[in-house]
Amino acid sequence: MAKRKVSNLLALAVLSLLNERPMHPYEIGAVMRQRGLADSIKINTGSLYSVTEALVRNQLIEPVETLRDTKHPERTVYAVTPAGRTEFLEWLRSLIRTPFKEYPQFAAGLAFMGHLAPREAVALLAERCKLLAADVAEIRSAIEATAKFVDRLFLIEQEYSLTMREAEVKWLHQLIERIKDGTFTEQKGEQSAWKITHPDPMRPH
């Protein structure tokens, strides 16, 4: 799977919106926010412009006109090219079909959890549970609210994110219980496993 020339997900959004009608970068950002896309794709004003440039360099979009009124700085309006449309669809298909290896921050935290005392670990995990539960509630009500105006089809990402968080909360609860009941601190007899050990400290030469 050869690298995509422009890989920032913002570029995907740009292609998608320019598919509807030509716009200038600032407008793209504004529309994205209106539609709640900012929740699933990170928008930095700066990145909007660098991504746009990159798309132009690769002939996936092209400038079509420059607006010049006294109210604003010059604004360049872009439109998608045929190559851009193709790229958009291929990219989209690939995002949906192929799971992408990611490295969530929490996984790294978990990997080193053994460095903390069990008591503290439990407290932190419980706290995370609370925060996540709040997130869940928030997303849920955001969906409810938006669903009156917008088709469910355009809320799937939110639903997805909701589902994932719920799954995490559930797992966290179980984990906390397991720590409390000693599953992790006592094991096969006396061995207290909750300390840093070196599974096999054989070093490279």
Added chain:
Amino acid sequence: MAKRKVSNLLALAVLSLLNERPMHPYEIGAVMRQRGLADSIKINTGSLYSVTEALVRNQLIEPVETLRDTKHPERTVYAVTPAGRTEFLEWLRSLIRTPFKEYPQFAAGLAFMGHLAPREAVALLAERCKLLAADVAEIRSAIEATAKFVDRLFLIEQEYSLTMREAEVKWLHQLIERIKDGTFTEQKGEQSAWKITHPDPMRPH
């Protein structure tokens, strides 16, 4: 929450390993791989060195000796400083306690799924399901295998990742069903919702 001066998760791993004993960067990478940390933290050889430099700049680690034999290039061995230990623990706590806003690739894909025909969307989602299921099986057996040697405590990240994937698979199945049975294509009467619509195309000025 002020920015961390070195934020790459590789740096967390470096701090953690140097907490055990001084090492040189290449060795750090090797040990990480042995322990399966490479699954939760992305290792680029290059990044190992830039991260190390950054940690030195911030006095979280320091060079302790330079090995010079004829077999290898010079190797600089680093040790963690007291400040580094503190930083490590604070960082770790924060990773566990506070959910971090992330932008998974798949969410972006979902957000634009409406650009594809329902038929195709279903096919792609089904394919993803298959691939994910394979992942799940793989992780599961990796855990089984490693659990003979290593304490469960050091496999929690794997367990976490497993759980999340399983949750995704389950959700995907439901989604596919809902698309097939028309939940997304017909809705409140005749309206065919599966097309690009503009929820509220009011543009900024």
Added chain:
DNA sequence: TCTATCATGTAACCAGTTACATGATTTT
């Protein structure tokens, strides 16, 4: 009228990635 915020963009900076380099081992 003063201050804040919006609308819009430029430009410098930097973290992190990719590509390259090089001498030892190991494999064929």
Added chain:
DNA sequence: AAAATCATGTAACTGGTTACATGATAGA
């Protein structure tokens, strides 16, 4: 003994972020 791979690192490049700039509108 040629080819491949390991061990180790340097250096150039670049995508993306942060910081800054500036005129217009709106609120106090």
